[in-house]
Amino acid sequence: MMERPHGRTGVSSPLPGPIRKPLPAQLPVVSMAKKGTKSKQAAAQLPVVSMAKKGTKSKQAPPPPAVAKKGSKAPPPKAAKKAAKKQKLLESSDDDSEAELQQLQEDSDLDVPSDSDAEELSGSDTEADEFSGSDAEADGAISSGDEGEEDEDDDDDEEEEDEGGDSDDDSLADDFLAGSDDGSGDDSGLESDESDDLEAKSRAIDERKEKMDQDAEEELQTNINLESDEFRLPTQEELEEEAHRPPNLPNLKRRISEIVRVLSNFSKLRQEDVARKDYVNQLKTDIMAYYGYNDFLIEQLTEMFPAVELVELLESYEKRPPECLRTNTLKTRRRDLAAALIPRGFNLDPIGKWSKVGLVVYDSTVSAGATTEYMAGHYMKQGASSFLPVMALAPQEKERIVDMAAAPGGKTTYIGALMKNTGIIYANEFNEKRLHGLLGNIHRMGVTNTIVCNYDGKELPKVLGMNSVDRVLLDAPCTGTGTIWKDPQIKTSKDIEDIRNCAFVQKQLLLAAIDLVDANSKTGGYIVYSTCSIMIPENEAVIDYALKKRNVKLVKCGLDFGRPGFIRYREHRFHTSLELTRRFYPHVNNMDGFFVAKLKKFSNTIPTTSEPSKASEGAAEEVDGSSDDEGEKVVCDEPVKMKNHKGTKRTDERPSITKDTEDKPVPDKPAKQLNNRKGKRKTDGPKSNETIGDGKEASHEKTEQLSHTKKSASDGTKKYGPKSTSGTKEKKPVSDKKRKRKWQFKLRRDWEAEKKSDKRRKFQ
Amino acid sequence: MRPLDEKETTMVFEKLFKFTGPNLKHLLERPAVEGPDPEPGRYCLRLHKNRVYYASEALVRRATAVARPRLAAVGTPIGKFTHHGSFHLTVHALDLLAAHARRRVWLKPDTERSFLFGNSVPKSSLARITENTKSGDGVVVMSMSDVPLGFGIAARSAQDCRKADTNAVVVLHQADAGEYLRKEEELM
Numbered sequence A: 001m002m003e004r005p006h007g008r009t010g011v012s013s014p015l016p017g018p019i020r021k022p023l024p025a026q027l028p029v030v031s032m033a034k035k036g037t038k039s040k041q042a043a044a045q046l047p048v049v050s051m052a053k054k055g056t057k058s059k060q061a062p063p064p065p066a067v068a069k070k071g072s073k074a075p076p077p078k079a080a081k082k083a084a085k086k087q088k089l090l091e092s093s094d095d096d097s098e099a100e101l102q103q104l105q106e107d108s109d110l111d112v113p114s115d116s117d118a119e120e121l122s123g124s125d126t127e128a129d130e131f132s133g134s135d136a137e138a139d140g141a142i143s144s145g146d147e148g149e150e151d152e153d154d155d156d157d158e159e160e161e162d163e164g165g166d167s168d169d170d171s172l173a174d175d176f177l178a179g180s181d182d183g184s185g186d187d188s189g190l191e192s193d194e195s196d197d198l199e200a201k202s203r204a205i206d207e208r209k210e211k212m213d214q215d216a217e218e219e220l221q222t223n224i225n226l227e228s229d230e231f232r233l234p235t236q237e238e239l240e241e242e243a244h245r246p247p248n249l250p251n252l253k254r255r256i257s258e259i260v261r262v263l264s265n266f267s268k269l270r271q272e273d274v275a276r277k278d279y280v281n282q283l284k285t286d287i288m289a290y291y292g293y294n295d296f297l298i299e300q301l302t303e304m305f306p307a308v309e310l311v312e313l314l315e316s317y318e319k320r321p322p323e324c325l326r327t328n329t330l331k332t333r334r335r336d337l338a339a340a341l342i343p344r345g346f347n348l349d350p351i352g353k354w355s356k357v358g359l360v361v362y363d364s365t366v367s368a369g370a371t372t373e374y375m376a377g378h379y380m381k382q383g384a385s386s387f388l389p390v391m392a393l394a395p396q397e398k399e400r401i402v403d404m405a406a407a408p409g410g411k412t413t414y415i416g417a418l419m420k421n422t423g424i425i426y427a428n429e430f431n432e433k434r435l436h437g438l439l440g441n442i443h444r445m446g447v448t449n450t451i452v453c454n455y456d457g458k459e460l461p462k463v464l465g466m467n468s469v470d471r472v473l474l475d476a477p478c479t480g481t482g483t484i485w486k487d488p489q490i491k492t493s494k495d496i497e498d499i500r501n502c503a504f505v506q507k508q509l510l511l512a513a514i515d516l517v518d519a520n521s522k523t524g525g526y527i528v529y530s531t532c533s534i535m536i537p538e539n540e541a542v543i544d545y546a547l548k549k550r551n552v553k554l555v556k557c558g559l560d561f562g563r564p565g566f567i568r569y570r571e572h573r574f575h576t577s578l579e580l581t582r583r584f585y586p587h588v589n590n591m592d593g594f595f596v597a598k599l600k601k602f603s604n605t606i607p608t609t610s611e612p613s614k615a616s617e618g619a620a621e622e623v624d625g626s627s628d629d630e631g632e633k634v635v636c637d638e639p640v641k642m643k644n645h646k647g648t649k650r651t652d653e654r655p656s657i658t659k660d661t662e663d664k665p666v667p668d669k670p671a672k673q674l675n676n677r678k679g680k681r682k683t684d685g686p687k688s689n690e691t692i693g694d695g696k697e698a699s700h701e702k703t704e705q706l707s708h709t710k711k712s713a714s715d716g717t718k719k720y721g722p723k724s725t726s727g728t729k730e731k732k733p734v735s736d737k738k739r740k741r742k743w744q745f746k747l748r749r750d751w752e753a754e755k756k757s758d759k760r761r762k763f764q
Numbered sequence B: 001m002r003p004l005d006e007k008e009t010t011m012v013f014e015k016l017f018k019f020t021g022p023n024l025k026h027l028l029e030r031p032a033v034e035g036p037d038p039e040p041g042r043y044c045l046r047l048h049k050n051r052v053y054y055a056s057e058a059l060v061r062r063a064t065a066v067a068r069p070r071l072a073a074v075g076t077p078i079g080k081f082t083h084h085g086s087f088h089l090t091v092h093a094l095d096l097l098a099a100h101a102r103r104r105v106w107l108k109p110d111t112e113r114s115f116l117f118g119n120s121v122p123k124s125s126l127a128r129i130t131e132n133t134k135s136g137d138g139v140v141v142m143s144m145s146d147v148p149l150g151f152g153i154a155a156r157s158a159q160d161c162r163k164a165d166t167n168a169v170v171v172l173h174q175a176d177a178g179e180y181l182r183k184e185e186e187l188m
Helices: A003-009 A026-034 A038-058 A076-091 A097-113 A115-132 A133-161 A173-194 A196-226 A235-243 A250-264 A276-291 A295-304 A307-320 A334-344 A382-393 A410-419 A432-444 A457-464 A496-516 A540-549 A576-580 A613-623 A628-642 A647-658 A665-683 A683-695 A697-712 A721-731 A739-763 B008-031 B055-064 B090-101 B109-116 B158-163
Strands: A324-328 A345-348 A356-366 A379-381 A399-401 A424-428 A450-453 A469-474 A527-529 A552-557 A583-584 A595-603 B043-048 B051-056 B071-074 B076-083 B087-089 B104-109 B128-129 B138-142 B150-154 B170-178
Touching: A026 B055, A026 B128, A038 A457, A038 A739, A196 A235, A250 A276, A250 A307, A250 B008, A276 A295, A324 A334, A324 A552, A334 A345, A345 A457, A345 B076, A379 A410, A382 A410, A382 A469, A399 A410, A399 A457, A410 A424, A410 A432, A410 A469, A424 B055, A432 B071, A450 B055, A457 A496, A457 A628, A469 A496, A496 A527, A496 A540, A527 A540, A540 A552, A540 A576, A540 A595, A540 A665, A552 A576, A576 A595, B008 B043, B008 B051, B008 B076, B008 B087, B008 B090, B008 B138, B043 B055, B043 B071, B051 B055, B051 B071, B055 B071, B076 B090, B090 B150, B090 B170, B104 B109, B109 B150, B128 B158, B138 B170
Parallel strands: A399 A424, A399 A469, A424 A450, A469 A527, B104 B138
Antiparallel strands: A324 A356, A324 A379, A345 A356, A450 B071, A527 A595, A552 A595, A583 A595, B043 B051, B051 B076, B076 B087, B104 B128, B138 B150, B150 B170
């Protein structure tokens, strides 16, 4: 008797284990024989009843356990149920019973899968199951059938286990069959020999017991259904209802995890006739409600990550970021620092194999920013992800480095420490208000080889000179979507416009950074671009843009962990070398969402608008001959640039437009350039004239080269816009300064038309 | 950014002399580490917006490219000229002074906090003091683990310190590392 509870109440056991054991034939046979007729009569009802029970219990009608009353908790798979039923069939030797059971099985199998069917069933038999009031009739009709079936089952069970009367003592839910088994089995056996009255009485008792069992079973089923495999999307009414009530967070969380589960095994777990899109939309709505993100961010994130990973990411953003310290190797060593901090109540560990200076603080009695060691400049509080761009940059001693967005100074001081205060660092920060923090950190950490200035990064090439430094670190201003755990406001405040603006600034800064670097530097020639954002328009798109606009190529970051960047995303196709960039996520690496890319500049010439024309190549030769003289370089580029005139910058922007970025810079640029051009043109008159003379011939060469160089300079790009624009520019020869100016003004107007005609020509 | 003139230079050197004594010339004549040039230059002092910066010549040369309103700092600042023309050393000079100063004072561990909050050093906090300290000498205040905490002027000579009361001031506070946290506008 005790076994039965296990069999029935065991959580993961498939359909009645005990029942599967071969049964002695007597009792069941007897009961079958006796109740054959009844059971036959009931047979028609049986399936209905059992189906009803199962159907009603679960909204989503999980395949009802073959013997619901047996109390299988985990909705057994249909196959298992079928198997179980078949076994039961085998076990029960009676043909009638077999027939019944077969019917039962078929009905149950047929009815189970679909909600509609279940609902129909449940509709028809709901009363029987769910409302005790109607139980009387239902029971009357059903019970006989149930009884018939149950008797069989009960008998089976009984015989497998001990036939005892202890079942009555156990809870009905656990052991209902045992009780009824005893009574019905014995009674039926007796009654067949004796009067019908006894049988009727016992049947009544059995019915009552069965009814209670059924109720218990239903409860079980409802509980099971909550955990059932099948998940049903909430209907419109339910959603509206929810909208009126305050958000039920556990419910939302549950629904989110359910939908994720369905999506991960969609073909098996889906509701029929419900499209994947519906699930995804519901998931998005739930995530927005539960985690508090705005539409835009959720759209972007669902495009980037599969459902399971998305939830992991969002969960990790809810946690507190780990606190990290970086040892200042100018003043101390990590070992010594740890030895000094631990007695102060810090619980520290080295941050990982990948860094020799990092420490992660699990907890501390004092704030990490208030210790004597901190004030003495022995360490810096810094996020783990901030180590990465500097490690990728790998500054050497006695190099010239520029940090274009230096505040608050963590990376600058790390660079200084790596260089051991040799060489020179230009630490630039655009925002005056953040300057004092930068200065404080630099001086506190004892970095002495810095020049701190307050420029807009785009101006730096003019101030410091083009091609004048060895390495540049650009930790670009971004939307900060990788640091949501530090600043939850980002969840709701970012929009497509923010990303576009940031991407625009980032592109300009990156081009300026590239212009600063000297490709012929003996030890350097590298630019590291990093952002604390995970959005593709700010990361891969910017790098791709730079690859097209300048003579740079991607190289390995030197970071062996982290995911490679995207090569393709939705409709975008980036250069294949973008695999060398690295992405970091909080749920993978336990650090801020981060992106790092390392570029190597292999030539100081600027490919003008995606076409390295022969004139520019000729100019390039001149330039290469001279060292990094800004004047000469400008001169050589002048003629080409003049031909392309204002459009140069504009065409530089064009590719970005095709990449669905901003149009803002266009109107401003040409004006500025005009002024520059004017100043330079005066000095460069003769040289420009020379090139002008060759201009017409050069234009043809240029067009040819265009395609050629286009392929070489920008592999994998599909931009024809710039080509055409540059082509048009070539055609216009520049004769003298004044005419150039007027011509330039004209070009502005006619630019579009020429572009179109060029396009047509090119494609021919 | 311009080199200091006579008067300014004397004022700066006077203050520094209190700490370094004859070592002062060492300060300016040691080979410079900074700068990308292979041959080390020397260090020099430059004045920019009333602050005096101590930087190597290579750095200074390159800093001339930066426009005056845009330059924030070159090398390390060591002090600033007040409105009426006197010169005060600031906490940023701590590393430099700690390297070159002759007189040091060590504080007991529990009393570090008090000094870092800007208080002067009473005799009770004193753990060690350099032997031949005279009154009026510049002193660098260190912790027992040889971490420089700040600097000041010795109020008493070493012998007097032994005889003094426990609460008598031994070192007059001039600057301490806690100012990095307390005074954000230090450099601006």
